[in-house]
Amino acid sequence: MRNRFRIRRSPAIVSVLFAASAVAVSGCGGNDAAPANVVAVTPAAKCGALAGMNVPASSIGLPTTGATVVSATLVSDTDSANRNGEYCKVLGTIHPVDFNAPDIRVEVDLPTNFNGKAVHFGGGGFDGTIPNTEGSPFDGFSSGAEPAGVSTPLRRGYVTVGSDSGHEGTILDGSFATNDEALANYAGDHIKKTHDFSAYVAKARYGSDFVHSYYIGGSSGGRQALIAAQRFPNDYDGIISTYPASGITGLWLQMGRISRSLLAPGGYVTPAKGKALLAAIMKQCDALDGVADGIIGNPAACAFDPTVIRCPGGGDTGDTCLSDAQIDTMKTAGSPLDLDFSLANGVQTFPAYNAFTGADFWSTSLAWGTSAADAIVEPGVIGKSAFYYTFSNDMLRFAVARDAGSSILNFNSANPGSLTSRVQAVSALMDSTGTDLSQFQSRGGKIILQHGQSDQFIPAQLSIDYYNRLVSRFGQGPLSQFLKFYLVPGAAHGFGGQFNGAYDGLTALDNWVTTGIEPKDLTITDLTPTTAGRTRPMCEYPQWPKYIGGDQNLAASFLCSN
Numbered sequence: 146m147r148n149r150f151r152i153r154r155s156p157a158i159v160s161v162l163f164a165a166s167a168v169a170v171s172g173c174g175g176n177d178a179a180p181a182n183v184v185a186v187t188p189a190a191k192c193g194a195l196a197g198m199n200v201p202a203s204s205i206g207l208p209t210t211g212a213t214v215v216s217a218t219l220v221s222d223t224d225s226a227n228r229n230g231e232y233c234k235v236l237g238t239i240h241p242v243d244f245n246a247p248d249i250r251v252e253v254d255l256p257t258n259f260n261g262k263a264v265h266f267g268g269g270g271f272d273g274t275i276p277n278t279e280g281s282p283f284d285g286f287s288s289g290a291e292p293a294g295v296s297t298p299l300r301r302g303y304v305t306v307g308s309d310s311g312h313e314g315t316i317l318d319g320s321f322a323t324n325d326e327a328l329a330n331y332a333g334d335h336i337k338k339t340h341d342f343s344a345y346v347a348k349a350r351y352g353s354d355f356v357h358s359y360y361i362g363g364s365s366g367g368r369q370a371l372i373a374a375q376r377f378p379n380d381y382d383g384i385i386s387t388y389p390a391s392g393i394t395g396l397w398l399q400m401g402r403i404s405r406s407l408l409a410p411g412g413y414v415t416p417a418k419g420k421a422l423l424a425a426i427m428k429q430c431d432a433l434d435g436v437a438d439g440i441i442g443n444p445a446a447c448a449f450d451p452t453v454i455r456c457p458g459g460g461d462t463g464d465t466c467l468s469d470a471q472i473d474t475m476k477t478a479g480s481p482l483d484l485d486f487s488l489a490n491g492v493q494t495f496p497a498y499n500a501f502t503g504a505d506f507w508s509t510s511l512a513w514g515t516s517a518a519d520a521i522v523e524p525g526v527i528g529k530s531a532f533y534y535t536f537s538n539d540m541l542r543f544a545v546a547r548d549a550g551s552s553i554l555n556f557n558s559a560n561p562g563s564l565t566s567r568v569q570a571v572s573a574l575m576d577s578t579g580t581d582l583s584q585f586q587s588r589g590g591k592i593i594l595q596h597g598q599s600d601q602f603i604p605a606q607l608s609i610d611y612y613n614r615l616v617s618r619f620g621q622g623p624l625s626q627f628l629k630f631y632l633v634p635g636a637a638h639g640f641g642g643q644f645n646g647a648y649d650g651l652t653a654l655d656n657w658v659t660t661g662i663e664p665k666d667l668t669i670t671d672l673t674p675t676t677a678g679r680t681r682p683m684c685e686y687p688q689w690p691k692y693i694g695g696d697q698n699l700a701a702s703f704l705c706s707n
Contacts, residue, residue, distance in 0.1 A: 267362015270316025
């Protein structure tokens with residue numbers, strides 16, 4: 146049973162909070178200088194006064210039993226491990242209605258040089274840990290990294306916020322989903338609860354509300370970013386959604402379908418075989434964008450037949466070829482999943498991966514595991530188990546069937562039979578495929594949607610499909626006024642692509658929100674060690690970067706083309 150606790154504020158703490166609020170400057174609240182004849186309260190005192198504070202349930206917009214600030218620690222600018230300037234690190238817990246559900250663990254970092262704005266960091270996988278709010282969010286395609294000279298949001302004066310989404314665990318552990326409130330928190334409720342907790346704490350520290358609030362996330366965090374715009378439009382002014390798992394229900398159904406081929410007798414494609422496949426694909430398709438640079442710039446022009454590297458006779462005869470069973474695995478990954486029923490918002494298909502245009506499923510063992518035997522290790526072990534198998538299996542066992550004995554390897558993704566209605570209910574709870582962004586649009590909200598063409602976890606076509614549905618609803622012109630969509634060739638899921646690009650997405654978004662300057666002529670920089678520093682233009686969909694001559698490592702040598 147969880148050890149739940151409440152800490153009451155003493156009169157002394159209340160008086161310090163009152164004194165702190167008395168000297169806080171309205172607006173940004175970043176100037177800690179005291180007015181004349183008022184005793185100054187130091188940042189350390191303001192920070193320490195937050196410890197033990199109770200946040201009432203009435204201040205959180207979804208049902209809870211309140212929240213508690215567990216600790217508040219001032220991190221000095223001179224701390225050898227700190228690159229963010231002076232800030233107050235607040236750890237808190239948001240308490241559920243169902244006592245059997247876990248708390249939501251939250252971190253709120255409050256910079257002394259507050260700029261009036263906040264960045265809410267999204268999670269990933271099954272979440273279970275608080276994102277690194279002291280680092281960089283997924284505003285690009287290189288995990289936790291930014292181009293040279295780009296500071297963290299916290300260093301720039303943003304309040305940074307993140308949570309574990311309502312349970313402790315790893316990105317491979319879905320056991321929490323047997324509890325309805327924990328599942329609802331993971332699905333999206335934690336976004337609102339975390340936002341309201343952080344806003345309450347920040348106002349207690351600075352004496353003012355956020356001037357602007359942004360949500361930035363990738364993968365499941367990208368899904369969360371879209372949910373923030375769809376369900377909580379009044380809380381956020383700007384969104385960056387990077388390779389979002391928008392149709393997360395279709396995603397695990399498709400991952401389960403692929404796992405059945407991958408783990409069938411003889412179907413496992415090893416990293417060595419994957420390397421041979423990728424080499425054959427690059428040989429045929431790399432130069433279709435005008436230059437052989439290790440990046441397939443225009444995947445739509447690439448039509449690769451995997452039988453080109455079929456082993457003689459179809460058996461497994463070595464690392465340089467694929468057997469018939471392994472070709473079947475790749476064709477499964479490279480084909481859509483058509484459903485016999487509808488998911489949320491009328492979705493009836495989940496798209497194919499770019500399995501024959503650059504997606505590298507072997508760049509990390511996280512995707513398909515280290516071997517056929519290791520892939521199915523339960524509970525999931527990072528560096529051994531396959532995310533495709535573990536994620537789909539846990540979604541089936543814990544969120545849908547509520548039966549730990551169920552197996553995705555015996556499950557029909559296209560037709561779940563008696564579990565169809567439950568799959569649909571979970572889809573309605575979790576998927577961020579809705580196109581009603583009208584409230585977010587009407588209040589001036591801005592969205593940057595972006596996906597890598599070599600994504601090995603979430604197919605780029607998923608974001609293309611979502612974008613096209615938005616175009617159908619809003620029209621191209623009106624949509625472009627508040628949403629920009631970028632596809633980046635060679636970029637993967639935070640790592641493992643041919644072009645692990647990064648750019649200062651937060652500044653692009655902030656400028657759009659605060660000054661009305663639309664993102665334009667953006668350049669993205671490769672951070673891959675062997676090719677670090679080369680640049681490419683970020684092309685708005687449906688354009689792609691075509692080589693027009695010059696240094697192939699420079700964005701100026703490419704033109705966004707239809």
